[in-house]
Amino acid sequence: MRSTVRWAALTGAAVLVSAEWLNWRWSRTLVGNRAGDREAVVVLGYRNPQPAANRVNRWRVRAGLRSVDVDVDAAGAGGRAxxxxxxxxxxxxxxxxxxxxxxxxxxxxxxxxxxQIEDRSASTWENVTHVIPLIEDADRIKIVSQPAHALKARAYLRRQRPDLAERLVRADDYRPGEWLLLKPLLAVYGLWALRRLRADERNPPR
Structure with missing residues (x-):
């Protein structure tokens, strides 16, 4: 009995660690260290038929706001770069x-x-297409969502506007232990959602 419990505990821990690692890796893929004073933080929405923001969208908003670089923001005119x-x-x-x-x-x-609000998109591809006019003058671009979804959007930006993709930097949408018990499900969904990305988009050469 003890060996069964120990095995189950080790298996559960391995699943959590693997899921954590996948989300960590996705959050750091297709981003660079671009500098600049003009920053755009793009927060992608999640289906929300209710009249108020649901839990997922509330979290994405919080992740988007904490992704604002205070130093960059303070450097802009009126502190609003x-x-x-x-x-x-x-x-x-x-x-x-x-x-x-x-x-x-x-x-x-x-x-x-x-x-700024972009309220026409019905898919991740459209999210990227419709925000391009809003981010063309940005020096640094951050895309915020769950890590796999954000990576998918970065890959789409790379396909649509590779020049803008060069300005992508990491958002603060991954933190260790956040969504801990849901991370395995997010990892499974992420693997499915990213299955059609090219190898160089999922694992770009260093």
Whole structure:
């Protein structure tokens, strides 16, 4: 009995560690160390038929706001060098995901920085397509979501606008232990979601 419990505990720990490592790796793929004073933080929406931001979108907003580089932001005119772009269209006839996230950032989190809204997208590919005009003048671009989803969006930006993809830097959307018990499910979903990316997009040469 003890050996069974020990085996189960070791297996569970191995699964958690593997899932943590996958999410850590995804958060650091297709990003660089670009410098600059103009920063764009793009927060991708999650399907949200409710009239208020759901748990996933609330977390993405928090991750987006904590991704704002304080030093970069302070360097801009009026301390507003960074713009936060919420991207996502309406779900099932409800409000646009982007507007729900922006409302949550303003009313619940008290964010008073620069906000832009892209509220037409119905897919990750469209998220990227529609935010391109909003990020073309940015020196640094951060894409915020769960790590696998953010990597997928970075790969799409690399396909659509490789020049802009050169400006991608890491967002603060991965922290050790965050979503710990859900990390294995997120890892499985991530492997499925990233299955069609090319090898050089999932594991670019160093």
């Amino acid at each position: 960074t713009r936060v772009i919420f991207s996502g269209g309406p779900t099932s006839g409800g409000p646009a995901e982007a507007r729900l996230m922006a409302d949550y950032a303003r009313s619940e989190l008290g964010f008073d920085g620069r906000v």
